[in-house]
Amino acid sequence: MAYIEFEKVSKVYDMGEVKITALDETSFKIDEGELVVILGPSGAGKTTCLNILGGMDSATSGKVIVNGKEITSYNEKELIKYRRNDIGFVFQFYNLIQNLTALENVELSVQICDNYIEPVKVLKDVGLENRMNNFPSQLSGGEQQRVAIARSLAKNPRMLLCDEPTGALDYKTGKQILKLLEKTAREKKMTVVIITHNSAISQMADKVIKFKNGKQEEIIINENPKSIDEIEW
Amino acid sequence: MKLKNRIVTLSLREIKKNIKRFASLAILSFLGVTIFVGIKLASEDMLATLDTYYDDNNMYDIRIISTLGLTKNDVNEIKMLDDRLTVYGSHSKDFIIKSNDENVILKIMEISNENTGFILNEGRLPKNKDEIVVESAMLIKNSLKIGDTIFLDIEDGEEENFKSNELTIVGRITSPEYLINGNGSSGRGSSSLGNGKVDFYSYTVSDFFNIDYYTEINVNVNNNYKTNSQEYNELIDEVKSKIEKIEEERKKQHYNEIVKEENKKIDEKEEEYLNEFNNAKKELESAHTMLLNGYEEIYASESSLNALKNQLDNSKEEIKRNEDMLKNASSQLNASKEQLESAINDINNELSKYNLDYENALVIKKVIEGVSLTKEEVISLIPKDIKIYDNVINVIDYIYDNGYSEAVGKLINGINKELIISLIPKEIENYDKIVDYIKDIDISKLRKKVINYLLDSKNIEKVKSLVPKDIPKYNNIIDVIDKCKLTVDRALELFNGIDKIQEGYEKYIEGLKELNYGNYQLENGKKEYEEYLNYYSSAIYQLENGKKEYEENLNKYNKNLEEYNTRKFDFEENIKNAREKINNIEYPKWYIYNRLDDSDYVSFLSSIESIENVSLIFPVVFFGVAIFISLISMSRMAFENRSEIGTLKSLGFNNNEIRFKYVVYSLLATLVGAALGATVGYFLLPRIIFNTYGILFEIPVFIYSSDIIQVFIGIILSMLCICGATIFTINSLIKEKTTILLRPKAPLKGKKILLERIKGVWNRFSFSNKVTIRNIFRYKKRVCMTILGIVGCTAVLLSGYAIRDSVVNLVATHFEEIFRYDDSVYVNDKISKEEVDKIFASSSIKEKLYTSVQTVKFKSSELELIAFYDESKLSKIITLKDKSSEEELKLQDNKIIVTSKFAKVHKINVNDIIEISDVNNKKYSFEVSGIAQNYLGNFIFMNRKTYEDNFEKYKTNMVYLKIDEKEEEKIISELLENTNVLGVSSTSDTLERLNGIFGSLDTIVLILVIFSGALAFVVLYNLSYINISERQREIATLKVLGFYPKEIDSYILKEEIIITILGVILGIIVGTWFGGIIVETVEIDMAQFIKKITLASYIKTILFMILFTVIVNIRVHFVLKKINMIESLKSVE
Known part of the structure; x- marks a missing residue:
């Protein structure tokens, strides 16, 4: 039984005259501890898929089973609990709370968690020991993203979902972030799902799911994922 | 380690970050709560203030005034009605005092512990009857100060009742009996003196008054109820009806007492x-008798004097006659004497x-005559040839035999026939014939015979x-005889001649004697006459004196009599008048007043009522606007916080946790504002409103009511409105899907609009x-909200x-269009129409309308019933026209016309039948024939016939006048001098008083207009701000595309202007309607506001909104200018 399982999941936006199919009966599996990269061009459905997995969106049809639980049947309350404790999400544009410092942002996310890691520690882990009391506007893009990651990690989630985490960063910074993610995945044996449209990154993944037109087109399994240090693009 | 709640941190940071928005919410809350609490509490505070002011100063609950005064017995009787009552009698009186050459009417009231007290503003209380404390306005208006003396003009006959007429002002006071500010000109009630208006009030000690009755009785009912609350009013009604039950009895008693007393007084007098008069009368009578006697005496004297005069006159005449006679006699005598002498x-x-x-x-004659014939001689003389010769001889014998020879002897002298006859005894033979014979004897022949015998020579010797x-000459004589030369005839002739001469001579002598005697007598008589004449003269003189004296005495007497009569008459008249006056003592009327009868x-209460009415509307409006603006503001905030909410959702926060921030935010803002608002509303606003009313009312204290409930209600309302709006806005957002929130809000889709289909028009647009x-x-939603906002603000402004x-x-308007009189005059209703006509006969009175006015009740409302003496004159002074159709209404028999407000409040229509009750609670039913437009007061109109058919005989008690303006004051003072005029009230005074009340409402409304304006401003500000912030990208793009600032401005502003114009137009319409509703709500019972908005108001509103x-x-x-192209376009996507 795979840890994460998508079974014919569809997401259709019905806007009166038009119907937009974001996901078209997509199905795939992800095992626990896997580092998965979801590839695909814009509009392929990658983000939609991740959103559903992260409990932030609902599927029109199909099932998503995580750790044996069918999250697509969750009601609102259950979804909140799911997001609270099981998910760590990293956005392309960080989505930090502008009015809170880096530390506070992390503290915010863990104050509702049952089982969390000390925010200071996590921030230290991500190398922001000296930037803990800065506001997002005072941090660079990379620092902000590291805060976002720290925020997610501090929750001690079951999985880390990252939607184009390096999309707004330069090459070097991006690589640093990816390194962090990799480290988390390997060391903590956490299931990490990364959306990117940079195919080079897929080399670090255990599994690569290629999305096209709302469904997985191809699922590639990397026997020997490379370390991000080794990947150049 | 315990984690700090970062949601709380977020919430607080949000406040700090967005302090302006926080502040605007707080301000909204502040405004709403201030207005709500302030106005609501204003009326409550004012009531509480009044209550306290009244209670602290012992203000009466009930006051009784009698037209005949009230007694200690009345006080006691009333006291016994209920043990909650404190009853005491009091004195008061109006006086005229001179101040700056004007007459000022001052009411002086008595100070006593039980009486209504007052507040001493300055100075001290009066200690004796020559000191007085007066109201502040009196000092101000008459330039007087403490220490000055005033002089009272005490009316004749009343000097005994008041112990002083010079009073020194020792202090300045304010009394709860007069709430209206004295600095206005409404006066202190009506008076029967001067121009009918009491100008000022004052107090002095009881010693000043020396009246044995009370001018009023004050009753305090022990209670804890609030003034004018239902419990209070019911309690007072209860006590009042108890008093009314004994009213008749008390009035009767008092009246009878007074009548008895007065009668007694008159009786004594x-x-x-009468004693005096009786004595005087007696004196007069005796004087009269004396006079009469005197008169009689005089009359008698006069009579006798007259008689005397007559006599005197007669005497005089007689004397004259006698004189004449004597003269005649004298001349006759002289003539005789002459004759005699000539004869001699x-x-x-x-x-x-x-x-x-x-x-x-003479001697010879005498001798011859002395010859006495003897019997034989006599017999010889008798003719022998007579038949009765023998008888005669017998007789002669008899005579001589019986000694009567004398009778026959001297035959020469003739015979005394009677004597002889008498001597003849009747038994003689042929007595009768003898008698006849004797009778027939011719004396002269007999004498001749005798002489012849004698002269016979035989007899000569004898x-x-x-x-x-x-x-x-003895010898000569003898010689002669001897010779007898004389013939017998000649001798006889001679002897006869001598006889005659002797006779004549004797007669002459007699006559002379008599003449002398006569003269002597005449002289005596004359003397006597003179005496008597003198006597008479003096008597006359005395009589004259006596008469004069009598005249004098008579005059005196008459004068005394007249005086007596006059005095008696006067006295009797006085008694009669006095007794009549007693009859005219009117049966007393009691007037039982409670506080609600006090016009102040x-x-x-009316002012409070109007405030209360306002307090219903404006807080609603303010809170409504608060909700509106909160919605706008918070939706803006929500918009800004979209991604944050999304993030929080993604982090697994539930809706409540996410809402927390906004609840805290809005709650804090609301509470801060509300707390401040409550404070200002509780402490400041009522005070401000009260002070505004201070222009009108003179209440020297202010009490905050302890009603905090309104405060809490206000705060809660504010919370509900603002937090509610916030939560409502946020909810719609929170319900959205996380992913939607994380994405920036999609701009609204562009669509073809209907207008585009009208190609002809559309193509003309640039x-x-x-x-x-x-x-x-x-942007339908925003546009609608903006229009709504503008409509709301315009409407509120316009309503204000x-x-x-x-x-x-x-x-x-009321006095110009409906009740078009200058003055109304109360007259005594006991006088006849002719007397009323006389009172109002002046030519300066242009119109007059006689009416009978009384207060009646309908359900629990009081209104005035006016019956017209002559309904045809009605339209000259009162306009009765139908409220809707504006056509003139005419009074119909046995039907009534009611006024519009009254009809509206009680939902009365034409042809309805309503039941009213009079002061004695007697009920009457009438059909309503018309509803007349009216603005002030509530009235029922009827004609005289209707009145007389249903009530009693019509009696005019109120006359409405239109007076020539220049003469008005003169006419009024003239009217007031008439005792049948009980009071005059001029519309100009009423106008001032009412304008005062309404004027203060004006101030409040002005305050509200300002608030509304502020609100309007905030609304527009916020809305435009939102408009721009939502379209920042759009505007930035325009800038990038190269639009000039002016063009960008116009891009936005054109929309704004069109929206504003639409909003204002709609707002005017809504405002007109809404204003009408508000006017009705704010309306007080006694007035029907004219729902009229002036053109100026419309223009002002539009101008404000444009401003x-x-x-x-x-x-x-400026905001548009500030938009940074780059930053705006850079934001999340």
């Missing part, structure tokens, strides 16, 4: 004087032959012997205009003006 002369002449004279002849020897109090119109339809307009013109819009638009310009 009458007695006293003749004889002398004759006898001179013989040397004899008359004297000798004769000669008879001659006395001693006489002169009612004014105050591109920018097309865009403008499309945008307006695109509407109230002001309706109120401001109300009073003037706000312009200010906001200017700001828009």
Whole structure:
């Protein structure tokens, strides 16, 4: 039984005259501890898929089973609990709370968690020991993203979902972030799902799911994922 | 380690970050709560203040006034009605005092512990009857100060009742009996003196008054109820009806007492004087009797004097006659004497032959006559041839035998026939024939015979012997005789002649004697006459004096009598008048007043009522606007926080946790504002409103009511509104899907609008205009909200003006259009119509309308019933026209016309039948024939016939006048001098008083207009701000595309202007309607506000809105300018 399982999941936006199919009966599996990269061009459905997995969106049809639980049947309350404790999400544009410092942002996310890691520690882990009391506007893009990651990690989630985490960063910074993610995945044996449209990154993944037109087109399994240090693009 | 709640941190940071928005919410809350609490509490505080003011100063609950005064017994009787009552009698009186050459009417009331007290503002209380404390206004208006003296003009006859007429002002006071501010000109009630208005009130000690009755009785009912609360009013009604139950009995008693007393007084006086009069009368009577006697005496004297005069006159005449007679007699005598002398002369002449004279002849005669014939001689003389010769002889015998010879003897002298006859005894033979014979004897023949016998020579010797020897010329005589030369006839002739002469001479002598005697008597008589004349004269003189005296006495007497009569008459008249006056003592009327009858109090309550009415509307409006703006503001905030909410959702926060921030935010803002608002509303606003009313009312204290509930209600309301709006806005956001929130809000889709289909019109628009119109339809929600906002603010602004307009013109319009009189005069209803006509006969009175006015009740409302003496004169002074159709209404028999407000409140229609009750609770039913437009007061009109058919005989008690303006004051003072005029009230005074009440409402409305304006401004500001922030990208793009700032401005502003114009137009319409509703709500019971908004108000409102819009638009310009192209376009995507 795979840890994460998508079974014919569809997401259709019905806007009166038009119907937009974001996901078209997509199905795939992800095992626990896997580092998965979801590839695909814009509009392929990658983000939609991740959103559903992260409990932030609902599927029109199909099932998503995580750790044996069918999250697509969750009601609102259950979804909140799911997001609270099981998910760590990293956005392309960080989505930090502008009015809170880096530390506070992390503290915010863990104050509702049952089982969390000390925010200071996590921030230290991500190398922001000296930037803990800065506001997002005072941090660079990379620092902000590291805060976002720290925020997610501090929750001690079951999985880390990252939607184009390096999309707004330069090459070097991006690589640093990816390194962090990799480290988390390997060391903590956490299931990490990364959306990117940079195919080079897929080399670090255990599994690569290629999305096209709302469904997985191809699922590639990397026997020997490379370390991000080794990947150049 | 315990984690700090970062949601809380977020919430607090949000406040700090967005302090302006936080502040605006707080301000909204502040405004709403201030207005709510402030106005609600204003009326409560004012009531509480009044309550406290009244209670602290022992203000009476019930006051009784009697037209005949009240007694200690009345006080006691009332006390016994209920043990909750404190009853005491009091004195008061109006006086005229001179101040700056004007007459001022001052009411002086008595100070006592039980009486209504007052507040001493300055100085001290009066210690004796020559000191007084007066109201502040009196000092101000008459330039007086403490220490000055005033002089009272005490009316004649009342000097005993008041112990002083010079009073020194020792202090300045304010009394709860007069709430209205004295600095106005409404006066202190009506008076029967001067121009009918009491100008000022004052107090002094009881000693000042010396009246044995009370002018009023005050009753305090022990209670804890609030003034004018239902419990209070019921309690007072209860006590009042108890008093009314004993009213009749008390009035009767008092009246009877007074009548008895007065009668007694008159009786005593009458007695006293009657004694005097009786005495005087007696004196007069005796004087009269004396006079009468005197008169009689005089009359008698006069009579006798008159008689005397007559006599005197007669005497005089007689004397004259006698004088004449005597004169005649004298001349006769003289003539006789002459004759005699001539006769003697003749004889002398004759006898001179013989040397004899008359004297000798006398002797001879005497001798011859002395011859006494013997019986035989006599017998010889008798003719022998008579038949009865023998008888005669017998007789002669008899006579001589019986000694009667004398009778026959001297035959020469003749015979005394009667004597002889008498001597003849009747038994003689042929008595009768003898008698006849004797009777027939011719004396002269007999004498001749005798002489013949004698002179016979035989008998001569006898004769000669008879001659006395001693006489002169004896010899001559003897000689003569001897010779007998005389013939018998001649002798006889001579003897006859001598007889005659002797007779004549004797007669002459007699006559002379008599003459002398007569003269003597005449002289005596004359003397006597003179005496009597003198006596008479003096008597006359005395009589005259006596008469004069009598006249004088008579005059005196008459005068005394007159005086007596006059005095008696006067006295009797006085007694009669006095007794009549007693009859005219009117049966007393009691007037039982409670606080609601005090016009000051009612004014105050009306003001409170109007505030209360306002307090219903405006807080609602403010909170409504608060909700509206909160919605706008918070939706803006939500918009800004979209991604944050999304993030929080993604982090696994539930909705409540996410809401927390916004609840805290809005709650804090609301509470801060509310707390401040409550404070200002509780402490400041009522005070401000109260002070505004201070222009009208003179209440020297202010009490905050302890009603905090309103505060809590206000705070809760504010919370509900603002937090509620917040939560409502946020909810819609929170419900959205996380992913939607994380994505930036999609701009609204552009669509083709209906107008585009009208190709002909559409093609005429320029591109920018097309865009403008499309945008307006695109941002429907925002456009609607903006229009709504503008409509709301315009409407509120206009409503504020509407109230002001309706109120401001109300009073003037009422007196110009409906009740068009200058003055109303209360008259005594006991006088006849003719007397009323006389009172109002002046030519300066242009119109007069006689009416009978009384207060009646309908359900629990009081109104005035006016019956007209002459309904045809009605329209000259009162306009009765139908409220809706404006056609003139005519009074119909047995039907009534009611006024519009009254009809509206009680939902009365034409042809309805309503039941009213009079002061005695007697009920009457009438059909309503018309509803008349009216603005002030509630009235029922009927004609005289209706009145007389249903009530009692019509009696005019109120006359409405239209007076020539220049003469008005003069006419009024003239009217008031008439005792049948009980009071005069002029519309100008009423106007001032009412305008005062409404004027303060004006101020409040003005305050509200300002608030509304502020609100309007905030609304527009916020809305435009939102508009721009939502379209920042769009605007930035325009900038990138190279639009000039002016073009960008116009891009936005064109929309704004169109929206504003639409909003204002709609707002005017809504405002007119809303204003009408508000006016009705704010209306007080006694008035029907004229729902009229002046053109000026419309213009003002529009101008204000334009002003706000312009200010906001200017700001828009600056905001647009500030939009940084790059930053705006850089934001999340």
